[in-house]
Amino acid sequence: MIRLFDTASGEVRELTLRDAGQVSMYVCGPTVYDLPHLGHGRFTLVWDVARRWFTFQGLNVRFVSNITDIDDNIINRALRENTTEEGVAAHYEDQWWQAMAAIGVARPNDVPHATQYVEQMVELISDFLAKDIAYPISDGIYFDVSKVADYGLLAGQPLESLRAGARIETSDEKRSPLDFALWKNAKDNEPSWPAPFGAGRPGWHTECVVMSLGLLGEGFDLHCGGLDLKFPHHENERAQAVAAGRDFAQHWGHNGWVMVGDQKMSKSLGNFTSLTDLLEKTDQRAYRLLVLRSHYRSPIEVSPTTIADAEAALKRLDALARRFNLTERAGENFEVASDHQWSGATQELLEKVSARLDDDLDTPLAVSRLFEAVSAANALADENDPSAQALAEAVAVLFGAMGLALRGTADEVDEATLQLIKYRDQVRSEKNWAESDRLRDELAAMGWVVEDTPQGTVVRKP
Ligand SMILES: [Zn+2]
Numbered sequence: 001m002i003r004l005f006d007t008a009s010g011e012v013r014e015l016t017l018r019d020a021g022q023v024s025m026y027v028c029g030p031t032v033y034d035l036p037h038l039g040h041g042r043f044t045l046v047w048d049v050a051r052r053w054f055t056f057q058g059l060n061v062r063f064v065s066n067i068t069d070i071d072d073n074i075i076n077r078a079l080r081e082n083t084t085e086e087g088v089a090a091h092y093e094d095q096w097w098q099a100m101a102a103i104g105v106a107r108p109n110d111v112p113h114a115t116q117y118v119e120q121m122v123e124l125i126s127d128f129l130a131k132d133i134a135y136p137i138s139d140g141i142y143f144d145v146s147k148v149a150d151y152g153l154l155a156g157q158p159l160e161s162l163r164a165g166a167r168i169e170t171s172d173e174k175r176s177p178l179d180f181a182l183w184k185n186a187k188d189n190e191p192s193w194p195a196p197f198g199a200g201r202p203g204w205h206t207e208c209v210v211m212s213l214g215l216l217g218e219g220f221d222l223h224c225g226g227l228d229l230k231f232p233h234h235e236n237e238r239a240q241a242v243a244a245g246r247d248f249a250q251h252w253g254h255n256g257w258v259m260v261g262d263q264k265m266s267k268s269l270g271n272f273t274s275l276t277d278l279l280e281k282t283d284q285r286a287y288r289l290l291v292l293r294s295h296y297r298s299p300i301e302v303s304p305t306t307i308a309d310a311e312a313a314l315k316r317l318d319a320l321a322r323r324f325n326l327t328e329r330a331g332e333n334f335e336v337a338s339d340h341q342w343s344g345a346t347q348e349l350l351e352k353v354s355a356r357l358d359d360d361l362d363t364p365l366a367v368s369r370l371f372e373a374v375s376a377a378n379a380l381a382d383e384n385d386p387s388a389q390a391l392a393e394a395v396a397v398l399f400g401a402m403g404l405a406l407r408g409t410a411d412e413v414d415e416a417t418l419q420l421i422k423y424r425d426q427v428r429s430e431k432n433w434a435e436s437d438r439l440r441d442e443l444a445a446m447g448w449v450v451e452d453t454p455q456g457t458v459v460r461k462p
Pocket residue numbers: 028029208233237
């Protein structure tokens with residue numbers, strides 16, 4: 001049984017499944033107008049780990065995540081850069097998938113784009129207008145939140161107290177400051193779509209309702225995203241589904257914030273400006289391990305220090321992989337469990353790790369158990385105990401189940417590279433650091449990641 005915190009009920013409870021053995025999961029994706037930021041990295045990693053773990057536990061996961069390819073930010077960027085909205089969205093979507101590949105986040109089964117679902121959104125809005133759940137004002141069509149009795153469920157506050165805290169705009173024609181735009185009327189030099197209530201473009205909160213129900217069907221299991229989406233985005237998605245009489249997500253998952261310190265501090269510490277930037281400067285697995293070592297509902301700090309800690313821990317894992325000649329066990333391969341035999345100490349490890357991960361995805365304790373097993377495997381090997389190998393393999397399999405690959409086996413190294421490595425080890429033994437650095441750069445230019453180990457220079461593919 002898998003238990004997970006549910007924002008709607010405010011408790012950790014069983015993840016009940018609509019269809020036995022199947023998980024239907026929707027994660028709100030990015031608006032593609034800039035490079036992915038660190039918060040994007042965290043939510044994609046957290047829900048990627050959940051997806052992989054459910055799969056490891058024998059469940060068949062259908063994972064849907066959207067791309068918002070029309071909104072104010074995209075329009076503004078297109079105007080500023082004298083290009084088209086399609087051009088901006090296509091460029092930054094490409095950057096998005098490059099970052100996702102680098103960080104090891106598996107592709108969703110479906111990637112709906114907002115602009116492909118405008119017709120269905122127009123239908124839904126027409127229905128709301130007909131029932132007076134939506135109303136027009138001068139700049140578009142708005143949703144009347146007072147028509148949904150339990151509005152505020154995800155925010156954890158009743159409508160009245162939300163209303164008391166809402167900012168009231170002086171020229172507001174809305175019935176309530178909490179009412180939100182379903183449709184923005186067409187403006188000059190903005191893309192628009194035809195609709196019976198006037199040409200325009202959809203507001204952000206409607207697309208996920210239409211796309212999640214369209215692809216996963218009513219009463220799908222799990223709707224996820226960062227804590228910043230809980231209110232108003234998810235609240236407003238849910239309100240529309242309720243108003244439309246559609247059974248929506250049965251379970252709501254939200255992951256915690258990313259802390260990067262204040263602007264001044266982040267600059268002076270040489271912080272990472274985007275996920276893309278982080279992935280260029282560090283071991284691409286480091287952010288995943290940092291995320292795994294924190295509970296997904298807690299805030300995490302992403303800084304050069306915390307990333308360096310994660311990199312140091314990765315070195316320990318890679319050393320294990322080298323010592324026991326382990327092969328990579330992650331990537332797109334979700335079949336990792338089926339070919340592994342568990343018994344004795346490895347069975348015990350599997351049970352310990354499963355117990356933690358099945359209980360609200362407690363990755364930090366699961367990772368602690370795995371690092372204890374790393375120490376145990378090394379200690380056994382020091383005593384030439386043959387059971388060490390199986391334990392080390394189990395560690396690699398279980399990290400692989402969370403999407404973290406241990407790098408043990410050397411990549412195929414060509415003769416020219418080999419000569420450079422030998423030469424570099426020689427100049428290092430002569431303490432000729434300038435030449436050693438130059439050779440490192442030369443190897444890097446040839447596409448190698450260079451590591452200094454007690455055994456000398458080790459290279460691997462990034
Ligand atoms: Zn959404």
